[in-house]
Amino acid sequence: MSISLKGVSFSYQPGNPILRDINVDIQRGECVLILGRNGAGKSTLLKLLNGILKPTAGEVLVNGRNTASTPTSDLAAHIAVTFQNPGDQIFASSVRKEILFGPTNLKRQNAELLTDKALTTFGLGSKASRHPYDLLPAERKLLTIASAVATDAPFLAFDEPSAGLSHYERESFTNAFEELKTAGRTFIVVTHDLDFFITLATRVYIISSGGIGYAGSADDVLSQRETLRKLGVRIPLSERLLGMLE
Amino acid sequence: MEIRLDGFSFQYVSSQPTVVSEVSVAVASGACCAILGPTGAGKTTLLLAISGALGAQHSSGTGRGEISVGPHVFRPMPDKVLFPQVGLCLQEPQIMISGLRDTVYDEIKFSLENISVDPELHEEQIVSVMERLGIQHLRDRKPFTLSGGELQRLTLATLLVVQPPVLLLDEPGNSLDDDALSRLVRILRQLRGRTTVLFSDNQPDLAILAADSILIMEDGEVISFGDKKSFLKNLGEFKSSLPVRKWQDVIRVLSRSSSLRAKRVKKRFGLA
Numbered sequence: 001m002s003i004s005l006k007g008v009s010f011s012y013q014p015g016n017p018i019l020r021d022i023n024v025d026i027q028r029g030e031c032v033l034i035l036g037r038n039g040a041g042k043s044t045l046l047k048l049l050n051g052i053l054k055p056t057a058g059e060v061l062v063n064g065r066n067t068a069s070t071p072t073s074d075l076a077a078h079i080a081v082t083f084q085n086p087g088d089q090i091f092a093s094s095v096r097k098e099i100l101f102g103p104t105n106l107k108r109q110n111a112e113l114l115t116d117k118a119l120t121t122f123g124l125g126s127k128a129s130r131h132p133y134d135l136l137p138a139e140r141k142l143l144t145i146a147s148a149v150a151t152d153a154p155f156l157a158f159d160e161p162s163a164g165l166s167h168y169e170r171e172s173f174t175n176a177f178e179e180l181k182t183a184g185r186t187f188i189v190v191t192h193d194l195d196f197f198i199t200l201a202t203r204v205y206i207i208s209s210g211g212i213g214y215a216g217s218a219d220d221v222l223s224q225r226e227t228l229r230k231l232g233v234r235i236p237l238s239e240r241l242l243g244m245l246e
Numbered sequence: 247m248e249i250r251l252d253g254f255s256f257q258y259v260s261s262q263p264t265v266v267s268e269v270s271v272a273v274a275s276g277a278c279c280a281i282l283g284p285t286g287a288g289k290t291t292l293l294l295a296i297s298g299a300l301g302a303q304h305s306s307g308t309g310r311g312e313i314s315v316g317p318h319v320f321r322p323m324p325d326k327v328l329f330p331q332v333g334l335c336l337q338e339p340q341i342m343i344s345g346l347r348d349t350v351y352d353e354i355k356f357s358l359e360n361i362s363v364d365p366e367l368h369e370e371q372i373v374s375v376m377e378r379l380g381i382q383h384l385r386d387r388k389p390f391t392l393s394g395g396e397l398q399r400l401t402l403a404t405l406l407v408v409q410p411p412v413l414l415l416d417e418p419g420n421s422l423d424d425d426a427l428s429r430l431v432r433i434l435r436q437l438r439g440r441t442t443v444l445f446s447d448n449q450p451d452l453a454i455l456a457a458d459s460i461l462i463m464e465d466g467e468v469i470s471f472g473d474k475k476s477f478l479k480n481l482g483e484f485k486s487s488l489p490v491r492k493w494q495d496v497i498r499v500l501s502r503s504s505s506l507r508a509k510r511v512k513k514r515f516g517l518a
């Protein structure tokens with residue numbers, strides 16, 4: 001089980017490439033972080049993984065399936081992606097229905113069970129019958145993540161999952177993450193929040209000028225302060241001060 | 247314009263708990279106040295109430311107490327949106343975009359058209375605000391094709407260009423990169439003395455960099471309200487509502503060290 005990008009390029013408009021010749025391999029059980037400046041192409045990369053966007057050159061293989069020739073509905077069984085703006089993907093009239101939609105659509109035998117499990121894991125049980133738009137933004141974010149998890153897809157790709165989450169939700173998020181990791185799920189996380197995700201991550205990619213500006217193991221990246229700064233990655237002020245005062 | 251809340255409370259539905267209870271705070275004209283606390287603390291509701299959006303939209307909710315914006319006293323809160331006196335930036339930037347303009351430049355211009363400012367001055371103001379937020383290169387782009395962080399910068403631009411005397415920002419740092427955050431800090435500092443700013447966040451960094459006073463809320467109640475110095479001194483008390491562990495480490499190191507660097511940092515954060 002793997003995802004591999006081979007020489008992937010992408011442009012929204014001809015002659016203006018956002019990503020150029022990207023080569024990335026992600027194996028089962030990993031948690032890969034994708035970092036980079038605003039507009040670097042991180043969200044674009046996620047949309048290439050589940051086939052919403054097709055590469056203009058090169059190929060994206062998800063468990064061996066080429067995204068260019070596989071219907072997105074088939075890819076959905078292998079990879080679930082959440083968007084940066086929850087409003088772009090929520091459409092059901094209740095929290096529970098929203099989560100149930102994915103596994104039902106994929107004809108998962110245990111769709112109800114997967115839904116209830118996801119509700120509990122992300123602390124949304126008491127809100128199951130609420131309309132998604134009655135939720136707070138942070139809860140809506142958790143809802144999209146819960147929906148992705150409930151599809152039972154082995155690969156989970158999240159776009160800024162921690163934005164707007166306070167440390168309460170972060171705690172339950174971390175626990176859920178660890179649990180899913182142990183169960184063999186694979187994560188690809190786009191984030192500006194290196195500080196929060198670094199302890200969960202195995203590998204880090206930083207996108208810069210359309211290419212991979214940095215690739216390395218999660219254990220090394222925090223010591224690369226100069227690189228992080230050059231590539232525009234946010235380091236928390238407290239962390240920066242501690243480094244400076246050491 | 248001074249912002250003042252006196253015993254302000256609000257309940258969306260009478261069968262549910264109050265989301266904001268008995269909040270009394272004053273933010274001096276031109277000062278910057280950070281409202282910190284976890285999800286559900288009532289931060290957004292408070293900002294919506296001051297802006298007038300809450301009173302305009304939730305006529306079924308119940309408010310108590312009063313809110314003053316400059317010389318105007320509202321009991322319990324303004325019942326219509328106070329724009330352009332008060333500018334409000336919501337947490338999900340998509341809903342801030344008009345959808346009526348095809349380019350970033352025109353979207354920013356749209357804000358100015360709404361308040362009928364002399365069109366001769368538009369170009370200069372728009373260019374200046376785009377430069378301050380680092381979005382000049384996006385001038386001709388369609389707002390809805392922007393990346394998350396680009397869109398957040400645009401929504402800030404549409405507000406800043408209007409120069410409202412009061413600015414309310416709900417978690418403005420979300421989805422911003424390092425450069426954009428530094429720009430936001432610079433902008434907030436430049437506004438000091440001219441614009442009264444209240445912004446919310448769920449972690450303390452931006453507050454420590456840019457705020458004069460810090461209001462901490464949990465479950466609708468004020469846990470603490472004071473200046474930055476007292477916040478940094480009493481970090482331990484906010485452990486349950488905020489991620490302050492690393493900052494506690496910083497303060498510990500600072501208190502032990504007498505290096506020139508430590509002195510500079512202390513001075514910078516008003517701890518000397």
Ligand SMILES: Nc1ncnc2c1ncn2[C@@H]1O[C@H](COP(=O)(O)OP(=O)(O)OP(=O)(O)O)[C@@H](O)[C@H]1O
Pocket residue numbers: 012013018036037038039040041042043044045084391392393394395396421423
């Ligand atoms: N439909 C589109 N048409 C043209 N350009 C686009 C379109 N969608 C995105 N872009 C541009 O492509 C670049 C990459 O966008 P993307 O959303 O992938 O960035 P990102 O790395 O996710 O940034 P952020 O951190 O701000 O979310 C940006 O400059 C963006 O403006």
Ligand SMILES: [Mg+2]
Pocket residue numbers: 042043044084159393394395
């Ligand atoms: Mg993005």
